[in-house]
Amino acid sequence: xxxxxxxxxxxxxxxxxxxxxxxxxxxxxxxxxxxxxxxxxxxxxxxxxxxxxxxxxxxxxxxxxxxxxxxxxxxxxxxxxxxxxxxxxxxxxxxxxxxxxxxxxxxxxxxxxxxxxxxxxxxxxxxxxxxxxxxxxxxxxxxxxxxxxxxxxxxxxxxxxxxxxxxxxxxxxxxxxxxxxxxxxxxxxxxxxxxxxxxxxxxxxxxxxxxxxxxxxxxxxxxxxxxxxxxxxxxxxxxxxxxxxxxxxxxxxxxxxxxxxxxxxxxxxxxxxxxxxxxxxxxxxxxxxxxxxxxxxxxxxxxxxxxxxxxxxxxxxxxxxxxxxxxxxxxxxxxxxxxxxxxxxxxxxxxxxxxxxxxxxxxxxxxxxxxxxxxxxxxxxxxxxxxxxxxxxxxxxxxxxxxxxxxxxxxxxxxxxxxxxxxxxxxxxxxxxxxxxxxxxxxxxxxxxxxxxxxxxxxxxxxxxxxxxxxxxxxxxxxxxxxxxxxxxxxxxxxxxxxxxxxxxxxxxxxxxxxxxxxxxxxxxxxxxxxxxxxxxxxxxxxxxxxxxxxxxxxxxxxxxxxxxxxxxxxxxxxxxxxxxxxxxx
Numbered sequence: 001x002x003x004x005x006x007x008x009x010x011x012x013x014x015x016x017x018x019x020x021x022x023x024x025x026x027x028x029x030x031x032x033x034x035x036x037x038x039x040x041x042x043x044x045x046x047x048x049x050x051x052x053x054x055x056x057x058x059x060x061x062x063x064x065x066x067x068x069x070x071x072x073x074x075x076x077x078x079x080x081x082x083x084x085x086x087x088x089x090x091x092x093x094x095x096x097x098x099x100x101x102x103x104x105x106x107x108x109x110x111x112x113x114x115x116x117x118x119x120x121x122x123x124x125x126x127x128x129x130x131x132x133x134x135x136x137x138x139x140x141x142x143x144x145x146x147x148x149x150x151x152x153x154x155x156x157x158x159x160x161x162x163x164x165x166x167x168x169x170x171x172x173x174x175x176x177x178x179x180x181x182x183x184x185x186x187x188x189x190x191x192x193x194x195x196x197x198x199x200x201x202x203x204x205x206x207x208x209x210x211x212x213x214x215x216x217x218x219x220x221x222x223x224x225x226x227x228x229x230x231x232x233x234x235x236x237x238x239x240x241x242x243x244x245x246x247x248x249x250x251x252x253x254x255x256x257x258x259x260x261x262x263x264x265x266x267x268x269x270x271x272x273x274x275x276x277x278x279x280x281x282x283x284x285x286x287x288x289x290x291x292x293x294x295x296x297x298x299x300x301x302x303x304x305x306x307x308x309x310x311x312x313x314x315x316x317x318x319x320x321x322x323x324x325x326x327x328x329x330x331x332x333x334x335x336x337x338x339x340x341x342x343x344x345x346x347x348x349x350x351x352x353x354x355x356x357x358x359x360x361x362x363x364x365x366x367x368x369x370x371x372x373x374x375x376x377x378x379x380x381x382x383x384x385x386x387x388x389x390x391x392x393x394x395x396x397x398x399x400x401x402x403x404x405x406x407x408x409x410x411x412x413x414x415x416x417x418x419x420x421x422x423x424x425x426x427x428x429x430x431x432x433x434x435x436x437x438x439x440x441x442x443x444x445x446x447x448x449x450x451x452x453x454x455x456x457x458x459x460x461x462x463x464x465x466x467x468x469x470x471x472x473x474x475x476x477x478x479x480x481x482x483x484x485x486x487x488x489x490x491x492x493x494x495x496x497x498x499x500x501x502x503x504x505x506x507x508x509x510x511x512x513x514x515x516x517x518x519x520x521x522x523x524x525x526x527x528x529x530x531x532x533x534x535x536x537x538x539x540x541x542x543x544x545x546x547x548x549x550x551x552x553x554x555x556x557x558x559x560x561x562x563x564x565x566x567x568x569x570x571x572x573x574x575x576x577x578x579x580x581x582x583x584x585x586x
Contacts, residue, residue: 048074049083052090057170057226059249065094082121085114089125096132099253099289108133124158127151128171135178136291149175153187165198169208173229177236179293180215181387181435188212190460211237231255235262236294253290257298260286264302277306297387297434342424343444348376349451350481354422357444362422369487370395370407371414376484378438379446380496385437394492412436448500451479455503462510470514473507477530480504505535512544524548536568543580550583558584 048071055064068091075083088107095104111126119127131151152175159167172191176183192213199205207224211217211233219240222233228249234240235258249255260283267276280302287299347353352372355361366372373395378384386394388408395411396404412429419428428442454476461469483497512527528548531541542565549558562584565576 049087052087053167054226056090056093057228059227059245059252061094061098061249061251065091068094082123085111085121086123086125089123089127089129092129093125093132096129096136097252097254097290104133119154122158124155124162124164124167124171126155127158128155128174131155132174132178156191160194160198163198165195166204166208169195169199169204169212170229172212173208173233176212176215177229177232177292177294180236181385182293182382183215187456187460190457228252228255232258253286254292254295257283257286257290257295261295261298261302264306268302268305273306280306293387293390296389300389301434342442344424344442345444346379346446348379348446348448348484349479351485352376360423364418364422366414366418366486368411368414370411371418372484372487373490373493374411374415374436375419375438376487376493378436379443380448383437384440384443384446385435388431388434388436391436397491408436447479448483451476451500452503454479455507458507466510466514470511473511477504477507477511501534505531505538508534509544512548516548521552532564537572539565539569539577539580542568542576543583546580546583555584 048067052064052067052071055061055067068087072084072087072091075087088111092104092107092111095101095107108129111122112130115122115126115130128151131148131154134151135148152171156168156171159165159171168191172188192209195209195212199209204225207217207221210221211225215237217233217237219234219238222230222238224230225233227245231245231249232255235255245252245255245259260279263279264276264283267273267279280299283299283302287295342356345355345357347355351363352375353361353363364372364375374391377391377395378386392404392408396407412431416427416429424442426439426442428439430437430439454472458469458472458476461472480500483500484493487493508527508531512524512531515523515527525545525548528541528545531538532545535541542561545561546558549555549561562576562580565580569575
């Protein structure tokens with residue numbers, strides 16, 4: 001009996017120690033957690049949560065699901081709503097990994113409702129689960145899977161607020177593996193600076209940072225990551241020979257897609273195309289359950305290798321890619337003999353215009369409007385490049401695959417010719433290994449890219465350093481305008497224009513609030529007037545101006561702004577809200 005009490009006392013002290021580590025934002029190691037007897041571990045909701053987190057990273061899907069359900073009940077008994085949402089977020093992520101959409105649907109619907117209602121109560125696992133779900137739905141519906149980006153970064157930010165930088169890093173790693181070709185550099189660099197400062201004394205620190213910073217880790221660095229991410233990093237970032245994953249990951253559908261792809265490659269290498277085609281069908285079925293842009297590109301590449309007899313358009317495409325690659329290799333061989341290319345400043349806002357530092361300007365004349373659309377689309381992508389399938393879907397829309405491929409082939413030719421006509425001596429457009437892009441070497445700056453970068457960095461700084469954020473906002477504001485005026489009526493471009501006007505609106509609102517705190521009356525009024533001019537249909541803008549005038553005891557001006565609001569509402573067949581009326585007359 002005495003020995004039993006001593007043993008219980010020992011484990012109690014161990015549990016208290018590990019619980020304190022968790023409360024301090026540290027991540028207990030797998031071995032330390034597993035050393036505690038399960039009957040003791042299951043009685044502590046904190047240890048149970050840590051075990052669930054470890055299970056998500058390393059597999060053990062069946063156990064982790066059971067643990068999550070137990071933890072959910074434990075936190076429900078404690079009426080701990082925030083922790084309950086965290087468990088539900090992890091459960092949603094688990095369902096996304098195994099492709100269990102039916103089980104996931106009610107949980108994700110509830111999480112979406114809570115996230116929209118009270119995001120401050122949601123742990124980072126909530127927006128993370130919503131991000132993966134939004135991305136999956138985007139791929140299925142033909143929408144933009146990168147629309148989930150704000151949720152990914154919101155998840156990383158939520159973990160940052162909790163002082164859990166290691167989980168911010170895992171969210172960013174998941175985003176990188178989801179689609180490495182579309183990771184933006186500006187936001188990424190800010191997060192790397194944060195992780196460099198705060199990702200300390202963690203088991204996975206060095207490996208995580210190296211992968212996120214360089215995106216080409218060594219095999220050894222991958223192996224130091226948790227089992228799930230170790231396998232995915234080698235498969236996605238290194239395209240290394242695939243070892244069989246650990247048994248615990250057998251139910252992870254995303255990983256099984258890469259396992260199936262490895263088998264296809266091995267069969268192709270051995271010349272067994274019939275078996276490779278059968279395995280490719282298995283990979284396709286897995287992709288119908290869980291899919292990412294990275295797995296889709298891999299599937300399309302392998303499908304092309306298995307079914308090498310394509311139509312004439314595809315043969316033309318392959319020939320053009322081969323020629324581009326050969327031309328690039330020849331150019332590299334002559335590197336020292338070639339002069340430094342002219343770098344162009346490209347204006348996309350309020351009209352497309354090219355200029356050089358020497359003062360030369362050129363305005364492109366489009367033989368086909370799609371060539372202009374393709375140029376603008378590529379210049380708005382990270383690194384001025386995108387995968388071929390993404391370009392076809394966004395720029396050329398729906399239709400027969402062969403026809404759209406032919407349109408892309410013809411449009412590339414037109415774009416190259418148009419850019420050569422304005423004075424670009426070398427080929428500025430490339431098509432290599434399924435990627436379409438503009439040569440970064442010929443681009444000095446793109447005004448839209450500068451505008452978006454200034455605004456995004458300002459957004460990152462807003463919570464911690466409003467003064468620095470507002471300096472960037474003030475620098476970005478004058479750059480705003482109508483994107484690519486020569487290209488009206490383009491659906492994907494209209495969406496980006498709407499995003500830019502919303503971005504400009506947010507900056508004006510924040511600047512007005514900041515200058516009000518600084519009691520800079522002139523600048524407050526200027527930003528509010530700019531807001532009204534930009535969004536004359538937004539009653540919120542008039543209300544802010546009326547409040548500002550009343551606070552400064554300028555009632556006559558406040559009434560003047562209200563009359564303008566009345567005219568706007570009358571033109572739109574509406575009336576001002578009662579709340580706005582009461583500002584002046586109650």
